[in-house]
Amino acid sequence: MTDNSSSRLTKADWLQAALKILADAGIESVKIVPLAKQLGVTSGSFYWHFHNRPELYKALLDYWEREMTVNPLEAAKSFEGPPEERIWHLMEHVMDTGLAKYDIAVWHWAQFDSAAHEVFARAMKKRFAFGTWMFEQVGFDRVQAEVRARMMVIYMMGESTLLSRLSDRRKELLKLKYEILIAS
Numbered sequence: 537m538t539d540n541s542s543s544r545l546t547k548a549d550w551l552q553a554a555l556k557i558l559a560d561a562g563i564e565s566v567k568i569v570p571l572a573k574q575l576g577v578t579s580g581s582f583y584w585h586f587h588n589r590p591e592l593y594k595a596l597l598d599y600w601e602r603e604m605t606v607n608p609l610e611a612a613k614s615f616e617g618p619p620e621e622r623i624w625h626l627m628e629h630v631m632d633t634g635l636a637k638y639d640i641a642v643w644h645w646a647q648f649d650s651a652a653h654e655v656f657a658r659a660m661k662k663r664f665a666f667g668t669w670m671f672e673q674v675g676f677d678r679v680q681a682e683v684r685a686r687m688m689v690i691y692m693m694g695e696s697t698l699l700s701r702l703s704d705r706r707k708e709l710l711k712l713k714y715e716i717l718i719a720s
Contacts, residue, residue, distance in 0.1 A: 636696035
């Protein structure tokens with residue numbers, strides 16, 4: 537690619553490619569040259585969007601939190617319909633789009649990096665609180681709502697990362713898990 541075409545890459549393009557490397561090989565492998573190679577551009581193209589690798593890492597954490605937590609929760613909050621349908625809508629959206637597939641990689645990063653730990657903890661707190669609120673809207677008491685929310689969040693993280701789309705029965709199984717979660 538020429539400099540002109542490489543400048544058309546967006547910051548989101550770089551961040552999405554970095555997330556893929558993070559998930560495949562860990563944060564230690566998220567480096568400028570391999571990232572540029574994956575995107576088919578020179579490493580000089582990187583500097584259109586970031587000053588250095590630490591800035592990329594901060595942007596990566598911000599992007600993960602915004603795109604994989606804040607935006608989906610805001611969309612679910614504005615969902616119009618019965619509370620049970622809001623839960624199904626969120627679960628289906630997260631699983632269909634693979635929004636949780638990077639969570640385990642970010643969790644691993646958070647085990648040895650304080651900035652990643654802070655962002656991961658904040659995102660999980662938001663997910664658990666929102667999930668609790670959704671189950672309270674269905675009519676569960678606070679404790680039941682919190683337990684169900686945690687089960688839902690952890691299930692989606694694990695299945696998105698560990699099982700991916702391996703099962704052709706994924707949608708059917710997702711529906712059964714949803715029904716168990718909302719059952720009295």
